[in-house]
Amino acid sequence: MKIVLLLIFFLKISINIGFPSSESLMNDTNSYSLDFHTEFKTGGFDFNGDGKQDFIISDFQTKNQYVFFGDLSRYGGQRPLKDSMIDGINGFSIATTKRELQNYPLCGDINNDGYDEIIIRVKTGQLKIIYGNAGPFKNDFSNFDGIEGFIIDYANTQETKYAAYQVLCDHNGDGINDLIFNTEDEVFVLYGLDNGKKFPTNSGKFDIKYVSNGTYGHIMNRKLTINFGCGDLNNDDIDDLVILSDGTGSVIFGLKIYPTKYDPVLNGTNGFTMDIKANDFKYILQSGFGDFNGDGLQDMAVAYQDSNSIFMIYGKKGGIWESHFDINSGNSSEVVKWVRDVSSPQEICKSMYVGDINGDGISDISCNVFSLEYTWGVYGTTMKLPSVYDLNIKTSPLFGDCRGFIILNTKVISSTWVDFNNDGILDVIEYFYNGINYILFGQKTIISASLNINNSSIAYNSNGEYRFLESNFNPTSSACNVQFITFKVLDGIDVMDQLSFSSSSNISSDVVSISNSELQVFNTNRDPNFLQSLSNILYKTKRKSTIVTISITYLNIINDRIKIFSANPTVNTTSWLPFRAPSYFVDHLKNETDFNLEQKHEGGAGLRGFTAPELTADNCYLPKLNMTSPIHATEKVWIESSQTYSNRFNKSFGKYISDEVDFYSLFTRSDSDGSFNFVGSTEYGLKIIDNYGYGKEGEFSNNNWCMVIRLWYCANTTERNGISFVGTNYEMSAFMDNQLVMDSIDRNNSQNNADFNISKDPNNNPHKLDIFICQKGAVTLGLGVPQFFILRIFGLNNNICEYPEDDIIKNCVPTPTTTTTGTSPITATTTSTATTSTTTTGTATTGTTTSTAKTGTGTQPPVTTTATSIQPLITSTTTTPSTHVQQNNTVNNDCICVRGQICLPNSHICVNQFDMYQGESCFQLSCALGYECMEKSNQIYKCVKQYSCITCADITCKSPHRCILVQSTSQKCKYQPTCSN
Structure with missing residues (x-):
């Protein structure tokens, strides 16, 4: 059966870039042979402190273990590597017994001197520790005298499966590796020492009572433990301990300080339990830690006891876990189950390795499949994986170039990973079915x-x-x-x-x-x-x-x-869409001396000033424009869309208005046609806009200015809906819900009208109305006639929003009494009537444009368009985990997700309400409103602010109403806020 399965598997794969897939494909460029015929070896440590990785391997013929120092260049290209090359310079040998050869040594620095120790597991219940050092080295090490090495007697009887496992990690957060080992009754945590100190011994032996009495560590009363793992799953910079046994598995979070005996009841804050038992194979690596999904957090992979599945549990930063972690929850943001063939699972992992194999900065996973005699690896990815990840289907990384690898005919329980050629990429040492060990050189995969x-x-x-x-x-x-x-x-x-x-x-x-x-x-x-x-x-x-x-x-x-x-555009030859005239917005400060407004040019061509930077949209605000660099009359500066002009709002460049402007008292109104008149007579002059941003505070001679204003417009059922404008030496643009409804430049007074064909449905109101007006110089119509403009906004009477009459338009978002459920198309019919005009241009991009006694400036073909309204632009900030925001005062929201999702405030990622995803990669996840998932670095995706969309920060709901989000038709801002009924 094994042969048939291997044949089928071999036919399904091809050669993967990274490692040769079998021994027949090896050559001098991709591998290096070893004249050792055993699988027992360990690598990836630096015993002699030269910054290069070493490995140790057993030899049953000489009954020695051999330490080979990296890198490969010291061996002069001699092939294969042999025990005769070990001479005290290239490495050294360790005398041992045949029984001691059958184990995988443990290696790491436990006294913080920069040299990794070698820890040999002895079947008589001992650990033999050799202190790493710079040499010189004896060719045959055998001295465990407490100075060069020492022995720990940790078991009173012969080693059993319940007293045979050790692991190294920093379990107390002091930056030094601790040695953790077990007896049948207890788990011992021996704290690492600092500054190269030696452990106290008596005749070369360390007494484990120094651990049980709290002098050099602590113990846990955990009986019959079999397998350990270590890594920082809760990402608090202290390694956590995985304990697997014949019963329920557990993860114990690391602490800075422990009692002498530490036996926590795991409740989610100090750790958790999980339904994974230990595999009885000795010395296997049943778990591993690394950042597999590239979110900057450590994750944990753990193999199931039957070796037929792996559970990848994603790490998170701090927080509380469930006291019992459900590995089969199906929540792919917390855990992913890896299998080979969902319908009939095969063995997938006997012993694993987690680390950055391909050098892309993201941890990878590799496993040995002992029964089927092959080794596989899958490279880490920022791609969101499904809750069950089948490695046997066509989209599996095992069947694609550079996303994983398979090495056939391996005869090992555990592979050995070491950068032995010192190129910065891990190599793997595999023992093959033909009885030969090879070092397979790793490659970066691009x-x-x-x-x-x-x-x-x-x-x-x-x-x-x-x-x-x-x-x-x-x-x-x-x-x-x-x-x-x-x-x-x-x-x-x-x-x-x-x-x-x-x-x-x-x-x-x-x-x-x-x-x-x-x-x-x-x-x-x-x-x-x-x-x-x-x-x-x-x-x-x-x-x-x-x-x-x-x-x-x-x-x-x-x-x-x-x-x-997929739709054919409609063209109407009865009307014109005039060519867009250049838009120059200029500073209105009277005392500016570094700009020149030339009055002799007509049609707005003489407007000169300074370009505005791209700024952030803001409500309740009438700003001045911040001008930084000169505009010359020969340049063309365009305002092509709402995204361009909305960037000119910024409260740091004008007077911030915390409350609404009282339009009723500040400006005149007409009850006959339901309109407001902005600067309705020369009595008001230009005092609406001054050096401070708005109001009647400025001087009458403050003649060069721009006004930028945002209003909220509610339709009425009986009177005209729209605006009209007349003025001298001005440039004027108006947008409703981001659709251009009026746009003209004129030197002499010419009245332009735009009527809004908007829905009378209260659920589709109010609408956002943005108006931009710039005026230059004290140009008059004639003797005794001052410069002026009149902006009239219709729609005061009988508004459908049921606001008080003086609240029909506001510069802050009004308080609606209904729930917004959608929007309707907005069209505008624009007309222009000249009184003493000589040159006028006017456009309306969302309706039918007509003009009387006007000279058009463009030659584009006539077009009639009907535009579907886009939802208002948004700026917001929040840490609220729901789209339902309780509103007493204005709440700042910048982290808004759709209903049923919560927003992670640090990353602006939207996840399901019951997900606990704590990463920072948004790939295949949603971002908060106004944010878009973009690649910021190599395969690392972040939520980046792209749009300004209105959120609950922009409205105030009066108790007992609260702010809720409802769906809109906008592709960018898919939800808009409103107050609940």
Whole structure:
């Protein structure tokens, strides 16, 4: 049966970059042979303190153990390595008995002198410790006199499975390794010493009573323990202890100070239990620690007692664990179960190693499968794994280049990992079925691949068929071949959608259709030209009204998006969309001397000043603009979208308004048409905007200024909804819910009107209205006529939000009495009527534009558009773990997730309510509103703030109402806040 299984397995794999897969593929460039015929060896330590890794191996012919000093260059290229090379310079031998040869020595520095000790396990219940040192070395070490080495008698009887295991780690957090070993009744923790001190001995023997009485450590009354592991799972910089036995397993968190006898009842704060027993094989490594998912936290891998599964338990920073950890919870953010063949699990791991094998900074895992005689490894990844990870399927790293490896015909319980050629990458020593040991050289694995898509927006095709990669990409890859590619339609399910792929004649591919809108294409023969064949991907649809987004992904290496316009745009030849005039925003401070506003140029071309930096959006605020560098009239500076202009809000560059501006008393209102008049007469002059940001505080002659104001607009049912504007030497832009509704530049007074075609449904109100006005110079219409502007906002009477009449518009978010559940399309019809105008331009991008007695400045084709409103921009900060935020006063939120998820405040990652994910990698996870998951370094993904979206920080709910988030139609800010009913 074993032979059949191995044959099937061999046929399914190919040669993996990193290690040769069998002894027949080894040569002088990828391996080094050893003339030793035993599996018992240990590596990865530095006994002589030269900064290079050494290994120790047993020899049953000479009945010695041999320590080989690294690196490989000291042996002059002689092959194979032999015991005759050991001469006290290249290493030394240790005289021992045949019974003592059958163990894996333990190595590490337990007296903090920079030299690793060698700890030999003796079957008579002893530990023999040799102190590391710089030499000179005797070729045949045998002196355990307390100076060069010492002995610990830890068992009164012959070694049994319950008194045979030892581990090294810093269990008391002093920065020094401790030696932990067991008897049948107790666990002993011998604290490491500092500054190279020697342990006290009598005739070379250390008395374990020094541990049991608290002088040099502490004990735990844990009977019949079998296997230990050590690592910092709770990431508090103190190593934790894994204890496995015939019963329930346990993890005991490390402490700084222990009582002499420490027997904690594990309650989640001091450790936890788990349903994993010990494997009876002696000396195996049943657990290991490392950062496997690249989140900067230590994780723990532990093999199940039957060797048929591994449980990867993700570490977290501090916090409280469950007193009993459920390894089969199915919560993939806490634990992942690794198997080979879910339907019929095979042996997967007898003994493991966890460490950075491929040199990418993320820990990897390797296991020996003793019964089937092979060794495998999977490289760590920031990719989120499923709760059950099957290593027997096509997407498994074991069947792909550079994501893992398999070495066949190995005859070992434990592999030996050591950087013996001193290149910074771990090598592995394997004992093969032919009776020979080989050092297999490790390699850095670099996976680089890109589709290099030329155009990610695909134009409408009337037949509904789109070969969106054909002649539209220039794929590249290096080092390792891409194993598979996943295509997926992201915009909901449409039964008429179809993704298909036809293999090319010269590149073999295997296609798995997951659904009609998702498929995977596999690189069957590891062809380096596999990516080029993807031009054959075809998307068919009968959609006629949407933009379809298709994702193209491979692990966290390829992550592209294609947008397909499945609807034909409508063109209307009866109206014009004028060419956008340049926008110059200028500082309004009177005492500025380093800018010049030239009055002789018409149409706004003479506006000169200073460019505004990109700033953060803020509410309740009328800022001045911060100008830093000159603008010249020949330059074109555009305000193309709400994202550009909203960045000009910042309370550090103007007067911060903590309360709402009282529009009713500050400005005039008209009851007849329900409007507010901003600067409705020359009596007000330009005093609305002054050197301090707003109000009537400034001088009348403060003539060069800009106003930036954000209002909240609620529709009315009987009067006009919209705005009108007239002025001299001005530039004016207005946006409703981020849609441009008015945009013009004029030297002389010309009235522009924009009427809002917005929903009268209270659930779709209020709307955000942003207005920008700049004016230059004291230019008059004629003798005795001063410069002025009039901004009128309609919609005061009978507003549907049931606000008091003077609250119809506010510069802070109003308090609604209904729950917002959606938004409706916003359109605006803009008209312009010139009174004494000579040159005027006007645009409206969300409606139909008409003009009277105007001269247009552009030649673009006429277009009529109807835009769906986008939700308001947001700025927020929070540590609240829910989308339900209790509001008494304004709450600052910057960590908002959808209902049912909590937001991790340090990383802005959204996880399920009952997940305890404490990492900082967001790959395949959601980010908080306004944040996007982006690669910040090599395969490390972080949530990065991208958008400004309104959250509960921007509204105040009056008790007993609270702030809740409801879904919107925006692709960036998918939720908007409102107050509960």
